[in-house]
Amino acid sequence: MTESEKKQKIRVTNIQRFSLHDGPGIRTTVFLKGCSLRCPWCANPENVRYEIEPWQKSDGTAGLFGRDISLDELYDELLKDRGFYLEGGGVTFSGGEPLLQIEHYLPLLEELKQNHIHLAIETALFVDQKQVEAAIRFFDWWYVDMKLLVPEWCRRLLNGDARQYLDNLTFLTEHGISPTIRIPCVHGYTDTPESLERIAHWIKKLELKQVEIFGIHDLAREKYKSLGREWPMDLSDNEEAVRNVARFLNKSQIQCKMIRI
Amino acid sequence: MIKNDLWRWNYIVPFVNKHRYDEKGKIDLLRHIIRAYAQIRPISAHEGKRTVGKDTRKLLETVQIQISADSQFVYFIDCSKTLAIPGNVLSNFTIPYDKIVHGTFDKLATQAVGEDRYGQEAAQVIFGIRQLVDRILEALNEAPLSDVTRERRIRDFSVMLSQPASHFDEALQRILFFNQILWQTRHRLNGLGRLDRILGDLYANDIAANLLDREGAIEMVLDFLTQLSRYAEYKSDALQGDIGQIIILGGLDADGKYFCNELTEIFLTAQAKLKKPDPKTLLRVSTNMPVELLRIAVKCLTAATGSPLFSNDDVVVNALLDFGMPKEDAYNYCVSACWEPFIVGKSLDQNNIAMFDFFAALDDLLSEREYKDFGSLLEDYLRKNSDYFGHFLESLNDFKWAADPLVSMFTDECSEKRLDISQGSARYNNYGITTVALSNTVDSLLNIKRLVFDTNQYSWKELMRVRAKNYDGEDTLLADLRAFRCYGRDSVQASELANLIMDALAEKAMAYHNPLGGTVKFGVSSPGYNLQGKKKAADVSGRKNGEPYNTHISCVNAPYTEVVCFAARLNYKNQRFNGNVVDFFVSGDFLQKNEDKFVLFLQGAIREGFFQMQMNIMDSATLINAKAHPEDYTGLIVRVWGFSAYFNELPESYQNLLIERALAAERNA
Numbered sequence: 040m041t042e043s044e045k046k047q048k049i050r051v052t053n054i055q056r057f058s059l060h061d062g063p064g065i066r067t068t069v070f071l072k073g074c075s076l077r078c079p080w081c082a083n084p085e086n087v088r089y090e091i092e093p094w095q096k097s098d099g100t101a102g103l104f105g106r107d108i109s110l111d112e113l114y115d116e117l118l119k120d121r122g123f124y125l126e127g128g129g130v131t132f133s134g135g136e137p138l139l140q141i142e143h144y145l146p147l148l149e150e151l152k153q154n155h156i157h158l159a160i161e162t163a164l165f166v167d168q169k170q171v172e173a174a175i176r177f178f179d180w181w182y183v184d185m186k187l188l189v190p191e192w193c194r195r196l197l198n199g200d201a202r203q204y205l206d207n208l209t210f211l212t213e214h215g216i217s218p219t220i221r222i223p224c225v226h227g228y229t230d231t232p233e234s235l236e237r238i239a240h241w242i243k244k245l246e247l248k249q250v251e252i253f254g255i256h257d258l259a260r261e262k263y264k265s266l267g268r269e270w271p272m273d274l275s276d277n278e279e280a281v282r283n284v285a286r287f288l289n290k291s292q293i294q295c296k297m298i299r300i
Numbered sequence: 301m302i303k304n305d306l307w308r309w310n311y312i313v314p315f316v317n318k319h320r321y322d323e324k325g326k327i328d329l330l331r332h333i334i335r336a337y338a339q340i341r342p343i344s345a346h347e348g349k350r351t352v353g354k355d356t357r358k359l360l361e362t363v364q365i366q367i368s369a370d371s372q373f374v375y376f377i378d379c380s381k382t383l384a385i386p387g388n389v390l391s392n393f394t395i396p397y398d399k400i401v402h403g404t405f406d407k408l409a410t411q412a413v414g415e416d417r418y419g420q421e422a423a424q425v426i427f428g429i430r431q432l433v434d435r436i437l438e439a440l441n442e443a444p445l446s447d448v449t450r451e452r453r454i455r456d457f458s459v460m461l462s463q464p465a466s467h468f469d470e471a472l473q474r475i476l477f478f479n480q481i482l483w484q485t486r487h488r489l490n491g492l493g494r495l496d497r498i499l500g501d502l503y504a505n506d507i508a509a510n511l512l513d514r515e516g517a518i519e520m521v522l523d524f525l526t527q528l529s530r531y532a533e534y535k536s537d538a539l540q541g542d543i544g545q546i547i548i549l550g551g552l553d554a555d556g557k558y559f560c561n562e563l564t565e566i567f568l569t570a571q572a573k574l575k576k577p578d579p580k581t582l583l584r585v586s587t588n589m590p591v592e593l594l595r596i597a598v599k600c601l602t603a604a605t606g607s608p609l610f611s612n613d614d615v616v617v618n619a620l621l622d623f624g625m626p627k628e629d630a631y632n633y634c635v636s637a638c639w640e641p642f643i644v645g646k647s648l649d650q651n652n653i654a655m656f657d658f659f660a661a662l663d664d665l666l667s668e669r670e671y672k673d674f675g676s677l678l679e680d681y682l683r684k685n686s687d688y689f690g691h692f693l694e695s696l697n698d699f700k701w702a703a704d705p706l707v708s709m710f711t712d713e714c715s716e717k718r719l720d721i722s723q724g725s726a727r728y729n730n731y732g733i734t735t736v737a738l739s740n741t742v743d744s745l746l747n748i749k750r751l752v753f754d755t756n757q758y759s760w761k762e763l764m765r766v767r768a769k770n771y772d773g774e775d776t777l778l779a780d781l782r783a784f785r786c787y788g789r790d791s792v793q794a795s796e797l798a799n800l801i802m803d804a805l806a807e808k809a810m811a812y813h814n815p816l817g818g819t820v821k822f823g824v825s826s827p828g829y830n831l832q833g834k835k836k837a838a839d840v841s842g843r844k845n846g847e848p849y850n851t852h853i854s855c856v857n858a859p860y861t862e863v864v865c866f867a868a869r870l871n872y873k874n875q876r877f878n879g880n881v882v883d884f885f886v887s888g889d890f891l892q893k894n895e896d897k898f899v900l901f902l903q904g905a906i907r908e909g910f911f912q913m914q915m916n917i918m919d920s921a922t923l924i925n926a927k928a929h930p931e932d933y934t935g936l937i938v939r940v941w942g943f944s945a946y947f948n949e950l951p952e953s954y955q956n957l958l959i960e961r962a963l964a965a966e967r968n969a
């Protein structure tokens with residue numbers, strides 16, 4: 040990194056060491072602030088808006104979600120656990136939508152790559168294709184969410200353009216990347232036949248081999264509260280969603296793995 | 301200091317010392333005293349002047365023999381009889397069992413006996429042991445055993461003293477026999493040594509001759525461990541479960557190759573099956589070890605007995621070599637009951653004889669005067685702490701050790717020199733001490749620096765005033781002090797300060813010579829963090845009056861990797877290798893679901909360079925429940941300091957501490 044690149048800043052909410060669920064091995068995960076979607080079941084509400092947000096808990100403690108960190112400082116932080124990045128361990132960029140700020144941390148990716156750090160990304164792919172293109176050569180491991188592919192629902196419920204997503208996903212596969220697809224099972228949203236048919240169709244069409252499904256949870260309830268918002272979902276029969284999705288994919292001869300997020 | 305000349309006091313004093321601060325401890329203590337007076341008879345010889353040798357002989361001649369039908373092995377302790385030896389009995393060590401597995405007791409006896417006093421004392425002990433063997437042989441004829449077992453044990457006891465062991469089970473029986481003699485003669489915290497190494501060839505021979513298969517060996521080792529786990533109350537030291545029967549597995553050799561064999565795995569597997577807090581295992585690890593063995597070790601951890609403890613040869617051996625040990629010893633180290641490196645068969649080393657408190661000097665300074673800059677405070681602290689340490693070391697000179705003809709016989713150079721081990725005839729005659737509160741001291745100093753000198757948020761007077769008031773009504777400050785704890789974290793400032801404080805101590809330690817010609821070793825993990833903390837006023841690390849000090853090398857706010865990186869930055873050379881343990885809480889569920897990643901974590905941690913590491917596999921919900929409903933959790937085992945214990949049997953203050961740490965670990969996960 041050049042001296043001026045080192046000083047460049049990006050906005051993060053958290054840097055988590057000893058992360059075991061965001062890719063192979065032991066990893067450090069950077070959560071970037073800001074997302075293009077507004078999923079009602081979002082488990083990281085503090086990562087959705089780009090603005091730095093104040094929080095206050097019921098016990099009176101308060102603070103800010105989000106801080107700007109220089110690439111230089113972030114690089115040092117990410118290398119602290121280097122000794123533990125064995126057998127594919129490394130760094131994961133998550134969020135929010137980590138691709139939204141990618142232009143601002145390309146020099147960091149370059150530096151990590153040169154130091155042979157394994158790089159993973161967790162993205163929803165609702166971004167400009169240029170941003171995907173910029174990322175392609177850096178990331179060794181892609182987690183891509185697959186949520187609602189019915190265009191109308193996608194726009195109305197998530198604030199997303201399904202076409203943009205599918206173009207990006209196709210673009211990825213055309214460039215030889217075979218992402219791990221992660222499907223959130225949300226009752227009444229992603230587990231309806233119409234939604235699942237599209238999901239199955241695209242998984243087959245793009246020959247996506249790794250598919251993971253997970254039930255959503257309400258562990259972020261307190262976080263919502265601390266941001267002055269209410270957790271909007273009713274999860275009383277969400278177990279059923281996981282079963283519905285698994286059953287449908289099985290029937291469509293798509294192998295999937297159940298995970299816990 | 302001769303603690304006493306009365307056997308009863310000698311028996312009871314350790315309990316009094318270690319229990320006096322705990323509610324439950326007081327009850328335990330009373331129980332122990334009553335039991336000791338009511339049930340235990342001192343055995344002493346009647347003819348002529350009494351000596352340790354004569355008393356030992358008499359004791360061994362009179363212990364009652366019990367052979368259990370539940371085991372293939374003969375193992376018993378007559379809990380109603382003990383020795384009336386004056387002075388401190390050597391303890392917290394391991395005898396070299398290989399000498400009586402691959403060699404013979406008779407050979408040791410021949411070297412020891414003679415016309416001189418040393419030889420006469422040895423002869424008495426030898427006589428007692430022979431008598432005991434003969435009486436066991438007699439009893440075996442009547443014992444409620446299967447014919448096969450009876451025949452085997454008669455075979456074993458017939459040649460127990462005269463021939464090297466020829467079979468795996470025979471060697472296990474032999475180890476049990478000498479182990480029971482040690483316990484019977486009031487040696488405490490008796491380790492077992494490198495059993496995979498000692499027994500590897502006999503195991504392999506029996507396998508090759510089709511006398512044994514792997515499954516049979518696991519069952520046999522399980523039986524062996526089960527026997528050792530008996531008499532837990534008799535054997536326990538300060539707290540129930542503090543027994544110290546540690547088995548050392550694996551280890552780096554001087555040629556850089558890592559030693560392990562099938563028995564290494566078998567002992568770990570049997571340990572997991574045992575589901576008892578003691579005996580326990582320590583796995584010597586190294587970057588050169590097979591990953592598969594780590595995988596088995598992680599599996600063993602999931603059994604939640606607290607075993608194995610990990611000792612990193614890449615660091616520990618270097619510290620021992622730096623101490624001036626020859627390679628043959630450094631690479632062959634075992635540990636005392638908790639974790640303090642110990643050279644078996646060559647040492648008198650008493651590795652846990654006293655505890656030093658790093659906070660004492662700071663506590664006094666903070667109340668004595670006002671400081672205008674951090675530099676002077678630090679300088680004064682280092683000086684005062686060194687002075688305190690100097691006095692502390694002087695007090696060690698008063699220790700007197702009881703003569704020990706039995707252990708002398710097993711220890712190199714004693715028979716050659718015709719001098720009892722208690723007189724300093726072994727190769728190593730060092731004292732080991734433990735320390736507490738390095739963490740609280742470092743964090744206190746850094747908090748003072750930050751609040752008073754760097755940011756001027758508090759004046760010296762104001763901060764000391766709220767400290768003196770135990771931070772009453774100062775919750776925000778208290779939270780701030782805790783949030784800025786740096787010990788165990790990335791803070792280079794904290795690790796450098798810790799090293800600086802230890803450097804000053806190391807200098808004093810290296811200049812110290814005890815009356816036996818040895819020196820003193822220290823380490824930064826100690827059993828005393830709870831009890832000692834109770835006696836001390838609030839510090840500036842966020843610890844209030846009487847709260848426990850931080851446990852070993854740990855930090856409840858930091859991820860595991862961060863604590864390991866911190867531990868790797870500490871300097872363990874210059875005699876500071878007397879146990880330095882990173883202590884983690886891991887929920888059982890989390891570990892089980894991520895076994896593979898924990899193997900990677902261990903691999904990474906070994907490379908980073910931790911000294912030793914122990915894991916407490918426990919989740920807070922279980923602990924909270926167990927405290928409320930002890931009857932439902934009779935088998936729940938937790939790691940306390942260097943040992944594991946049943947949660948129910950711990951004093952409440954320890955229970956609370958464990959719950960707090962488990963909660964903190966879960967917040968981080």
Ligand code: SF4
Binds near residue numbers: 077163
């Ligand atoms: S894409 Fe992820 S971060 Fe963004 S709103 Fe949806 S769930 Fe939240």
